[in-house]
Amino acid sequence: xxxxxxxxxxxxxxxxxxxxxxxxxxxxxxxxxxxxxxxxxxxxxxxxxxxxxxxxxxxxxxxxxxxxxxxxxxxxxxxxxxxxxxxxxxxxxxxxxxxxxxxxxxxxxxxxxxxxxxxxxxxxxxxxxxxxxxxxxxxxxxxxxxxxxxxxxxxxxxxxxxxxxxxxxxxxxxxxxxxxxxxxxxxxxxxxxxxxxxxxxxxxxxxxxxxxxxxxxxxxxxxxxxxxxxxxxxxxxxxxxxxxxxxxxxxxxxxxxxxxxxxxxxxxxxxxxxxxxxxxxxxxxxxxxxxxxxxxxxxxxxxxxxxxxxxxxxxxxxxxxxxxxxxxxxxxxxxxxxx
Numbered sequence: 001x002x003x004x005x006x007x008x009x010x011x012x013x014x015x016x017x018x019x020x021x022x023x024x025x026x027x028x029x030x031x032x033x034x035x036x037x038x039x040x041x042x043x044x045x046x047x048x049x050x051x052x053x054x055x056x057x058x059x060x061x062x063x064x065x066x067x068x069x070x071x072x073x074x075x076x077x078x079x080x081x082x083x084x085x086x087x088x089x090x091x092x093x094x095x096x097x098x099x100x101x102x103x104x105x106x107x108x109x110x111x112x113x114x115x116x117x118x119x120x121x122x123x124x125x126x127x128x129x130x131x132x133x134x135x136x137x138x139x140x141x142x143x144x145x146x147x148x149x150x151x152x153x154x155x156x157x158x159x160x161x162x163x164x165x166x167x168x169x170x171x172x173x174x175x176x177x178x179x180x181x182x183x184x185x186x187x188x189x190x191x192x193x194x195x196x197x198x199x200x201x202x203x204x205x206x207x208x209x210x211x212x213x214x215x216x217x218x219x220x221x222x223x224x225x226x227x228x229x230x231x232x233x234x235x236x237x238x239x240x241x242x243x244x245x246x247x248x249x250x251x252x253x254x255x256x257x258x259x260x261x262x263x264x265x266x267x268x269x270x271x272x273x274x275x276x277x278x279x280x281x282x283x284x285x286x287x288x289x290x291x292x293x294x295x296x297x298x299x300x301x302x303x304x305x306x307x308x309x310x311x312x313x314x315x316x317x318x319x320x321x322x323x324x325x326x327x328x329x330x331x332x333x334x335x336x337x338x339x
Contacts, residue, residue, distance in 0.1 A: 001028055003093045004044040006103045009069060011051030012265040012286060016140045017097055018058060019157040019290040025060050027151055042089055046106065054243050054266065059163035075105050082109035093150065097143040116149040140289045159290050162270050165248045172252040176323055177205040178316055179250060181258035182222065184212045190225035197309050198229050204316060205234045207249065211260045215241035254319050257312055268293035275312055
C-alpha cells in the first residue's frame, strides 16, 4: 500500500506530524504483513521547501516531494504543480494533514482513488473520505482521526525520538556545552541581553548560534560579541545553515536557549532540554507534546530577563556539577573492566 501525505508548511509543524506519521507507518507495515499478494508499502511526503530537510530526522523510510509555496496559492496552481511530481509507484491513498482546501485537492490532482482529510469548509468536495476533526486540538493530535479512514481503530500517538545522529564535537562528554541562540538588536547587531550570564559562570563551555542572521553574517558578528565577554569561559561559534547539523549539535548538548519555535521543536524531538524564550507562542497548541526533550517555557516579559538568566545559570551549574560527580564513577567502572 502506497500512501502520500501533505504536510504543513511551517518547519515546526512538519515535525509535530511525526507522531502521526509514526503510527501511520506502523499501520501500513501491519497491513502489508497481512497481505499475501503485496507485502510492500511506501510513505510519500509532500512538503514545501522551507525546512524540508528536517524530514531526514525521521527514523523510518519515506520519500519526499518538494512543492513551492507559490504552487499552493490556488487549486489551479497546485494542479499544474502535481503534474511534475515523479512518483513511479501507484498511489493507493492520499492524506491531507492540514485544514486548507488547496492541500485537500492535491489527492484528486494526483488521481488517487482514496483521498482523506479533515471535514472542514469545502474539503469534502475534493475528498472521498472527509473525517471529523477537533480544530482546537493540539497540532500533533489534529490529524489522528484521519487514521480511522484507513483502519477503524482507536489509535494512540506514541512518544517519538529522532534517528541516531553523530556528534558535532567528539569531546562532548568530556567538555559539555550549552547552546545559546543569540538575539539581535534593531540595528542587526548581537543583543547583549545574555552578557551578564557569563559574569556569573566560570570554566563553562558555550556554543553560540544566531538563527536571526543569514549564515554568511554569523561568524563575524558573533566573534565581535565574543570579544566583549569575560574570558573565564570557552566560547565557540556554530554556523547555523542546516537544521540537520543543528540537530546533531543539540543532541549531545547540555541544552539550548532559543526564541525560535523551529529550533525549540527540533531540540525537543532530539531529546534535548530547551529553555524556550517565549514571546507569545501558544505551546498548548503547537508545543512539542510527544517528544522526549524537556521544555522550560520562559516568558519573555519587559524588564524580566534576569529571571530567565537565573533559571539558565542554576540549570548549567547543577547539570555540570552532576556530570563532574559522575565522571569519577564512570572512570572507576572503566578501570574495573580493564583489569
